[in-house]
Amino acid sequence: MEILSDVHLIDGVTANTYLALGDQITLIDTGTPGKQGNIINYLQKELKSKPKNIKTIVLTHHHMDHTGSLYELKKITNADIAAYKDDIDIISGKKSSSDPIYMRFVSRLMAMFTSYKFIKPDINLEENDIVDNYRVIHTPGHTPGSIALYNSDNGVIFVGDTLTYDGNKVGGPPSFLINDKEALKKSVKKISDLEPNIMLSGHGKPLTENTSEMIREFYKTL
Numbered sequence: 001m002e003i004l005s006d007v008h009l010i011d012g013v014t015a016n017t018y019l020a021l022g023d024q025i026t027l028i029d030t031g032t033p034g035k036q037g038n039i040i041n042y043l044q045k046e047l048k049s050k051p052k053n054i055k056t057i058v059l060t061h062h063h064m065d066h067t068g069s070l071y072e073l074k075k076i077t078n079a080d081i082a083a084y085k086d087d088i089d090i091i092s093g094k095k096s097s098s099d100p101i102y103m104r105f106v107s108r109l110m111a112m113f114t115s116y117k118f119i120k121p122d123i124n125l126e127e128n129d130i131v132d133n134y135r136v137i138h139t140p141g142h143t144p145g146s147i148a149l150y151n152s153d154n155g156v157i158f159v160g161d162t163l164t165y166d167g168n169k170v171g172g173p174p175s176f177l178i179n180d181k182e183a184l185k186k187s188v189k190k191i192s193d194l195e196p197n198i199m200l201s202g203h204g205k206p207l208t209e210n211t212s213e214m215i216r217e218f219y220k221t222l
């Protein structure tokens with residue numbers, strides 16, 4: 001689905017996955033395990049491009065519905081994998097997450113019943129790093145290493161699971177998926193202060209109108 005000529009949402013991968021087309025192609029998140037086919041098909045059929053043109057895969061955070069097809073996509077594209085330093089050891093499989101026990105159980109089950117394999121990211125992102133015209137904004141709260149990616153030229157912000165839009169209003173993660181409530185509040189403020197035009201989240205729908213007002217309204221409820 002085309003959001004802008006240079007920003008596409010790929011349907012059918014469970015957690016939203018996006019392609020940002022700049023000087024290179026950047027893939028943002030990879031969906032649940034086994035979704036590499038959907039992503040590569042979209043790239044080839046809709047964009048008439050090739051897997052090797054994806055130069056970077058950026059992960060908004062370590063959750064498996066965002067990292068699920070990472071291992072296969074790395075093999076297919078040979079792209080550099082980039083993630084924020086605070087989530088890297090979890091993505092690499094070196095450390096287990098501090099998520100609630102049942103979330104970790106769900107992740108373990110998903111890994112057992114799928115072809116999930118851990119893989120070490122190539123790039124440790126830090127605040128204000130630039131990935132193909134998008135600036136890295138550290139937005140902890142949902143996970144310690146959650147990030148948003150913001151481009152002031154097109155006003156697009158990818159927010160991962162820090163914020164969602166259900167077609168009606170902006171919300172945050174459910175309380176059991178908040179790793180640090182104070183950090184989340186600060187992160188929402190940080191996103192709100194950027195006054196983005198288009199908010200693209202890991203779950204839910206693209207928010208393309210009254211975006212910064214709606215994010216501000218949500219911030220007031222925290």
Ligand SMILES: [Zn+2]
Binds near residue numbers: 061063142161
């Ligand atoms: Zn998540």
